[in-house]
Amino acid sequence: MKSILLATATLIAATGGAFAADVVTQEPMASTYNWTGLYVGAQAGYEWARTSYSFNGPVPSGTFTPSGFVGGLYVGYNHQFDSPLVIGVEGDIEYANVKDSFNNPFGGLSAGSAELRWQGSARVRVGYAVDRFLPYVTGGVAFGDFRFEGGPDPATLQAWTKTKTGWTIGAGLEYAFADKWSARVEYRYTDFGTANGNLAPLFPGVIETMKVRDHAVRVGVSYKF
Numbered sequence: 001m002k003s004i005l006l007a008t009a010t011l012i013a014a015t016g017g018a019f020a021a022d023v024v025t026q027e028p029m030a031s032t033y034n035w036t037g038l039y040v041g042a043q044a045g046y047e048w049a050r051t052s053y054s055f056n057g058p059v060p061s062g063t064f065t066p067s068g069f070v071g072g073l074y075v076g077y078n079h080q081f082d083s084p085l086v087i088g089v090e091g092d093i094e095y096a097n098v099k100d101s102f103n104n105p106f107g108g109l110s111a112g113s114a115e116l117r118w119q120g121s122a123r124v125r126v127g128y129a130v131d132r133f134l135p136y137v138t139g140g141v142a143f144g145d146f147r148f149e150g151g152p153d154p155a156t157l158q159a160w161t162k163t164k165t166g167w168t169i170g171a172g173l174e175y176a177f178a179d180k181w182s183a184r185v186e187y188r189y190t191d192f193g194t195a196n197g198n199l200a201p202l203f204p205g206v207i208e209t210m211k212v213r214d215h216a217v218r219v220g221v222s223y224k225f
Contacts, residue, residue, distance in 0.1 A: 033132045033176050035080045041222025043186075044071035047098050049214035051114050055150070056207040059108040066100035066114050070216060076125070086127040086134060093120040096144070098214070101154070109152035114210060119144035121168050121190075132176040142168040142190045150199050150208035160197035164212070167191055180225075186218050 047070045054061035072094030080086045101113035123140030143165045149157040170188030177183060192212040199206040 033129070035078045035086045035127070035129055035134060035176075037224045038075075038077050039182075039222045039224040040073070040075045041220050042071075042073055043092065043094075043218045043220030044069070045186075045216055045218030046070070047096065047116070047214055047216040049098060049114070049116065049212055051100075051213075052211040053102065053110070053112055053114075053150070054209045055110060056209075059110040059152075060104045060106060061110070062102065062104055064100050064102040064114075066098050066116065068096070068098040068116075070094045070096045070098065070119070070218070072120075074220065074222070078125070078127075080129060084129045086125075086129050086136070088125045088127075089123070090125055090138070091120065091122045094118060101149075103154055105153075110150070111152065111154045112148065112150035112157060112208060114149075114212070115147045116212075116214075117145045117147060119190075123168065127174075134174040134176075134182075135171070136174065137169075137171045138186070138188070139169040140167070142166050142192065144190075144192055144212075146192075146195060146210075146212070148195065148197055148208065148210055150197070150206075151203060156202060158199040158202050160199070160208075162195040162197065164192040164195055166193050166212075176224075180223055181221065182224065183221050184219070186220070188216050188218070190214050190216070 048067035052063045074092035076090030078088035096116040099115035103111040121142040123138045125136050125138045127134045127136030145163045147161050149159045151157040168190040172186030174184035195210045197208050
């Protein structure tokens with residue numbers, strides 16, 4: 001009987017030790033993702049702009065809201081420190097189809113339109129990495145190419161173009177769904193400032209002023225080298 005008990009105890013001890021060792025060796029390691037590297041991507045989204053118009057004469061002023069599709073490419077570089085802090089630089093260039101028109105016949109005559117045809121930016125990004133998630137803020141310089149129109153009525157509009165430089169700021173969330181691939185969603189506000197155009201030759205001396213402030217929501221997918 002003593003021999004049986006001794007053998008049983010020995011077997012339990014050996015099995016328990018092996019099980020404990022297996023638990024130690026099989027304990028999963030914490031997953032970590034490093035955001036450092038060069039990346040390129042494509043993005044698309046929807047943009048809407050609050051645009052104010054006025055003229056240098058006794059005609060009505062007001063606001064209207066051009067809106068539409070934007071999409072293009074971006075390239076950037078991130079550096080992750082020995083911490084969750086990620087700092088990078090990024091540039092993008094986009095085709096834009098953001099436009100609308102106005103017609104105000106009350107208190108005088110004024111009509112016109114605004115169209116954003118392409119835009120781009122150069123920005124800094126600052127993020128806080130939570131493994132494969134990267135919430136971030138971004139800001140920098142923006143530039144856009146516009147076509148404006150103005151006149152007393154829609155039948156006699158005079159067109160003028162302007163490339164404007166402004167500033168942009170926003171925030172986003174990026175997720176690395178594979179070692180080389182990530183996806184993101186981003187909101188950005190852009191202030192392109194004020195543009196002035198002469199409505200010659202039909203209306204010489206008449207100056208149309210446009211103030212453009214816009215909002216955009218984009219989604220993007222990028223590849224990290």
